[in-house]
Amino acid sequence: MAKPMTKTQLVAALADEMGADKKSASAALDAVVNVITREVSGGGAVTLPGVGKIYCRERPARMVRNPATGEQIQKPADKVVKMTIAKALKDSVND
Template sequence: MNRTELIGALAERTESDKKTATAFLNAFTEVVTESVSKGDPVAISGFAKFAKVFRPERQGRNPATGETITIKASNKVRITPLKAFKDAVLASR
């Protein structure tokens, strides 16, 4: 499902128009992005947790040469599916 299909599905489920669904989706992504950018995790009960995670400097290996290299410290985004979401998805197998 792409963004356009998601907007259509949201509009249908909420019995609203696509313009309203688009506004909701845009606001949702902005709020989550702003919160996570500031370091505040966002957990949506039964769905997922969005968080900014610090990864310290570490040793790695260049796959082309086998040489040991230092990988710089960085921030990453972690999205963790929560139990109810995982259970619902896996039950539909």
């Protein structure tokens, strides 16, 4: 498995793709991340065309096991961020 792309590498690739400087590309990336964070933390969802859908899902309270002791404990309800990958991206990976 290849190493994940770092933010610096992503900004450089984005700047090259946009034909802009790295400062503009970094600002654009930060703006997109801020919009996604604000929308998902508010209970909404964001669809990135060709990439997928990012959304927040509530998990009910449940019993879990402490791996160190084997003790069963009650875990309260919480929220988790999920992402459904777009079919186009899945298909491009499997070609």
